[in-house]
Amino acid sequence: xxxxxxxxxxxxxxxxxxxxxCAQNVETPAYEGAVAFSHGVASxxxxxxxxxxxxxxxPENPGSVPVRWIVARNRELTDxxxxxxxETNEARDYTVKADVTGLRPGAPYFYGFRAGSAESAIxxxxxxxxGDLDQVKFAVVSCASFPHGxxxxxxxxxxxxxxxxxxxxxxxxxxxxxxxxxGDVATRLGRIPSPEVECIRLGDYRxxxxxxxxxxxxxxxxxxxxxxxxxxDHETANNSFATGAENHNQGEGQWANRKQAALQAYYxxxxxxxxxxxxxxxxxxxxxxxxxxxxxxxVETRLLARTEPFDYNTQLPIELQRWNFxxxxxxxxxxxxxxxxxxxxxxxxxxxxxxxxxxxxxxxxRAQSLVTEPKDLPAxxxxxxxxxxxxxxxxxxxxxxxxxxQEQWLADELHTSVxxxxxxxxLGNQILMAPLNAPDLSATPxxxxxxxxxxxxxxxxxLKLTRFPFPLNTDSWDGYPTARSRVYASLRAAQGNAIVxxxxxxxxxxxxxxxxxxxxxxxxxxxxxxxxxxxxxFAPFGIDFAGGVRARNPHVKYTDPLxxxxxxxxxxxxxxxxxxxxxxxxxxxxxETTRVAAYTVAPEPGPGIGPITEA
Numbered sequence: 001x002x003x004x005x006x007x008x009x010x011x012x013x014x015x016x017x018x019x020x021x022c023a024q025n026v027e028t029p030a031y032e033g034a035v036a037f038s039h040g041v042a043s044x045x046x047x048x049x050x051x052x053x054x055x056x057x058x059p060e061n062p063g064s065v066p067v068r069w070i071v072a073r074n075r076e077l078t079d080x081x082x083x084x085x086x087e088t089n090e091a092r093d094y095t096v097k098a099d100v101t102g103l104r105p106g107a108p109y110f111y112g113f114r115a116g117s118a119e120s121a122i123x124x125x126x127x128x129x130x131g132d133l134d135q136v137k138f139a140v141v142s143c144a145s146f147p148h149g150x151x152x153x154x155x156x157x158x159x160x161x162x163x164x165x166x167x168x169x170x171x172x173x174x175x176x177x178x179x180x181x182x183g184d185v186a187t188r189l190g191r192i193p194s195p196e197v198e199c200i201r202l203g204d205y206r207x208x209x210x211x212x213x214x215x216x217x218x219x220x221x222x223x224x225x226x227x228x229x230x231x232x233d234h235e236t237a238n239n240s241f242a243t244g245a246e247n248h249n250q251g252e253g254q255w256a257n258r259k260q261a262a263l264q265a266y267y268x269x270x271x272x273x274x275x276x277x278x279x280x281x282x283x284x285x286x287x288x289x290x291x292x293x294x295x296x297x298x299v300e301t302r303l304l305a306r307t308e309p310f311d312y313n314t315q316l317p318i319e320l321q322r323w324n325f326x327x328x329x330x331x332x333x334x335x336x337x338x339x340x341x342x343x344x345x346x347x348x349x350x351x352x353x354x355x356x357x358x359x360x361x362x363x364x365x366r367a368q369s370l371v372t373e374p375k376d377l378p379a380x381x382x383x384x385x386x387x388x389x390x391x392x393x394x395x396x397x398x399x400x401x402x403x404x405x406q407e408q409w410l411a412d413e414l415h416t417s418v419x420x421x422x423x424x425x426x427l428g429n430q431i432l433m434a435p436l437n438a439p440d441l442s443a444t445p446x447x448x449x450x451x452x453x454x455x456x457x458x459x460x461x462x463l464k465l466t467r468f469p470f471p472l473n474t475d476s477w478d479g480y481p482t483a484r485s486r487v488y489a490s491l492r493a494a495q496g497n498a499i500v501x502x503x504x505x506x507x508x509x510x511x512x513x514x515x516x517x518x519x520x521x522x523x524x525x526x527x528x529x530x531x532x533x534x535x536x537x538f539a540p541f542g543i544d545f546a547g548g549v550r551a552r553n554p555h556v557k558y559t560d561p562l563x564x565x566x567x568x569x570x571x572x573x574x575x576x577x578x579x580x581x582x583x584x585x586x587x588x589x590x591x592e593t594t595r596v597a598a599y600t601v602a603p604e605p606g607p608g609i610g611p612i613t614e615a
Contacts, residue, residue, distance in 0.1 A: 026083055029066035031116040035059045039210060040219030041112065043125035044227040044271030046165070046288070048105040051127055051226060054271040055113045055120050056095045056213070057088060064089040068114040069098045075110045075122055093206045095268045105130045106291075123223040126164060133293040138426075139163045139225075140567040142232070142503025143171040143528035144212070146193055147178075147186030149586030151217040153529045153565045156583055156593040158220035165288075166225055167296070169503030169526065170232025170430045172270070173208050175199040175247070175262075181238075182531075189587065200252050205265035213269065227271055230284055230298050232430040232504055236262040239475050241306040242282075259303060280304060285406055287413050294571050295417035298428040299410060305403025310394060310474040313458035316465075317389040318374070321349035321360065321367075333362035348374040351382045351467070358382070358467065375461055382442065384468040394474065394481050401480040402487075410487065414494035423573050423603050425496040431504045432476040433484065434511035434523050434555060439548025441538070442467035448541050469552050476504070488515045497603040499524065499576055501569070506533040508567070508580045510558035510599040510612050519608050522601050524578040526567035527560065530586050535561030557612045558599055565593075575600050577615050 039056040046052075059065050066087045073079040081103070086096050096113060103109065106129030113120040139157055157166070177198040178186060186192055194211040195204055212218060233239055236259055239246035244255045252258065263281050267274055275281055282304040288296040322334040326343045334341065350361045350370045361367045361381075374383045402410070410427075417425045441463045444452075453460040471478040478484075491498045491513075498521030502509060509525030527533065535545035539562060546559045563582035570577045579598045585591040598615035 026068065026070055026077075026080060026114075028068050028114040028116070029085055031065060033059060033061045033116065035065060035116045035118045037113060037115070037118055037120035039213035040216075040222055041121050041123040042222035042227060042271040043111065043123055043225075044229060045273040045286075046126060046128050046226045046228075048128045048130055048289075049103050050099060050101040051103065051109070051125050052097060052099055052271045052273055053111045053123070053125065054095065054097050056093070056210070056269070057113075057115050057118070059094065062090060065094065065115055067096045069096070069100075069111065070114070071100050071103075071109050071111045073109065075124075077110060077112055077122065081109065092268050093210075093265070097268075097271070097274075099273060103127050121219065121223060125226045128288060129291045131291050133291040134572065136290045136294050136571045137162055137164050138296070138501075138569045138571075139166045140169065140501050140503075140524070140526040140569060141166060141221075141529060142169040142430075142526050143506055143531040144218075145171075145174045145182050145528070145531040146212060146215075147174075147176075147182035147189075147191050148532060149185065149189065149191070149530040149564070150589055151215050151529055152583040152586055152589065152591045153581075154215070154221040155217035156581065156591075157566050158217065158224055159593075160224065163225040164290075165296075166221065166227045167428050167501060168227055168229040169428060169501060170230055170302075171234040171503065171528075171531070172229065172231070173199075173205075173212055174234040174531075175205075175208070175237050176234075185587075198247075199262070200258055202261035202264060205262050206268070209265055209269035222271070228288060228296065228298060228428065229270055229272055230300065230428060230430060231263075231266060231302060233302055233475075235266055236303065239309055240302055241308050242303055244308065246309075263303075283406075285402075285409065287417075289417075289420075289422070290571075292421045292423070293573065294424040294426055295413065295420075295422045296426045296428060297410065297413045297417070299402060299430075300406065301401050301430050304406060305400045306480075307398065307400050310479050312462055312474065315393065316462075317386040317393070319349040319384040319386045320346040321362075321371075322346055323364070331364045331368075333360075333364070333367075335362075347371040348383050350374065350377070351384060353380050353382075377464075382464060382467045385465050385470040387468075387470050390470060391481065394471075394479060397482065399480050399482065401477065401483040407483070407486055407490070411490040411493070414490055414496060414498075418494045418496040423497060424571050424576060425491075425494065425498045426569075426571075427498065427500045429500050429502055432473070432478070432502050432509070432523075432525065433487075433500050434509070434513055435478055435481075435553070436472045436476070436549070436556070437469040437552040438462075438466045438472035439545060439552060440466050441543070441545075441548065444538070444543070445541050448537065452537060473505075485515075488513070488520055491520045492517070492607045495607045497576075497609045498522070499569070499601070499609075501567075502526070503528075506531045506561065507535070508558070508560040508563070508565075508597070509556065510578060510597075511553075512555045512557065512612055514555060517607075519611070521609055522576075522612055524567060524569060524599070527563055527565055527580070527582070529566070530564055533561030533563075558597055560596065563596060565596075573603075575602050579615070
């Protein structure tokens with residue numbers, strides 16, 4: 001179905017009305033000088049009796065600013081439930097965060113802020129319910145690259161009034177400067193990142209967060225419901241891990257300092273509860289209980305314990321062919337299953353396509369001119385990844401993703417949820433969990449391959465290798481298969497109904513998760529707000545990226561790399577329904593919103609979960 005795209009004024013009116021009728025008996029603390037609320041309001045991290053509320057003030061003069069916060073039962077903020085004063089200053093970038101306690105479970109509230117003569121927008125929030133519930137509805141979002149387009153998907157989400165919580169799975173901001181990812185689009189659209197350079201220091205990350213929160217579409221989405229958030233990589237730097245990042249280079253200072261700066265800005269600017277005293281700054285994993293219907297368990301897979309991702313450009317093993325060099329003038333191929341010989345060499349195995357069949361070149365007269373330059377083969381010839389050797393490298397015991405402590409915490413949370421009677425165990429997770437073999441892209445036209453190589457050096461050779469199946473992305477759970485196996489074991493041991501929510505890929509997903517004994521869960525992945533999906537690069541050349549993915553991955557029941565939007569997950573005791581919504585355009589403010597697909601799954605007793613079916 002199609003939903004009419006509203007004008008910006010129409011879409012935002014309900015969500016961002018000013019605090020025009022605040023309770024007259026709630027005094028605003030005195031403040032000399034002009035001040036404004038330019039970055040909207042937000043709430044998050046709800047519990048049964050408390051919730052975080054957030055805003056930011058922009059004073060004309062430096063120094064401390066006292067801010068009155070108000071929580072009420074009505075939008076006019078006259079039926080006041082709680083109120084207080086927070087003093088903010090430049091040390092926390094003038095952000096304001098209050099942890100409002102003593103609230104009723106499962107109750108809606110409205111909130112706003114006042115400073116001097118200025119009044120903020122009004123937001124709506126809700127505490128966690130207790131007991132038996134009929135339904136919970138989550139909106140799931142991820143990956144908003146400011147330069148790549150307008151935040152129409154946030155605006156479309158803000159038009160809804162049925163959301164219990166917005167789950168943001170990371171890449172809330174992107175760290176690149178104008179010369180980086182999306183810079184060409186940014187110039188055309190006039191969406192120049194602030195600062196124009198890559199974010200490295202605390203001031204850079206603060207400015208980038210501030211720019212995002214000036215966007216009225218994002219402000220409106222924050223104002224409709226509490227947000228439950230987790231970072232991915234771009235809140236710090238691309239493909240980050242505990243001790244570094246792909247996009248942290250020599251000359252950019254110590255990684256620990258950059259990470260600290262990025263996370264400080266994140267905690268200042270996001271509606272999230274600050275870490276407990278003594279807790280690791282990176283320990284963002286936490287859980288939320290929605291009565292006896294569902295547990296939402298947010299995990300951290302980036303900065304707490306992750307070891308460096310596997311780099312295909314430098315580490316990918318290539319299949320080797322054994323050659324008998326007893327007679328150096330006429331080496332003979334040693335066939336698979338035949339024993340080694342004393343005088344032997346292992347050289348890259350070359351494949352050729354003959355009559356539609358791919359087979360190795362085992363004649364030395366033809367092979368010798370090819371093995372010397374295996375990365376520059378003529379058309380119709382290929383080298384192949386050594387998948388068993390790759391799996392052995394990826395499965396090394398020292399490769400960590402969440403770390404032992406968080407893995408045990410997750411196992412305990414799953415067990416507690418199931419034993420407490422919750423129907424659904426929902427994991428808020430940044431990266432794709434299902435195994436995913438790359439589609440066959442070996443016939444990618446040269447102009448596209450060259451363009452992709454400029455965007456991502458090394459990818460041209462990897463495209464050729466996809467003639468043979470191997471994991472598409474080792475920055476996902478595929479890069480840490482032993483860690484994934486341990487999580488799968490925890491899912492099976494808990495004997496619940498696991499749904500994994502995923503962001504990061506700029507692609508919509510409905511995947512079944514399987515271990516050796518069968519299905520143990522499902523994965524629903526949201527597409528991005530603006531960031532381009534892989535399929536967008538190939539579609540103009542007539543290459544069906546999604547079809548290629550499904551052909552090699554039968555557990556993938558649905559994938560869409562072409563649309564931008566959000567995911568709506570509705571949970572009842574009888575079923576979980578994932579609805580995929582997309583906006584028709586992000587390059588202008590004229591758009592329509594469409595429900596492009598929907599899939600459902602039913603809970604089952606004991607370990608495992610029902611199959612994914614179209615809804």
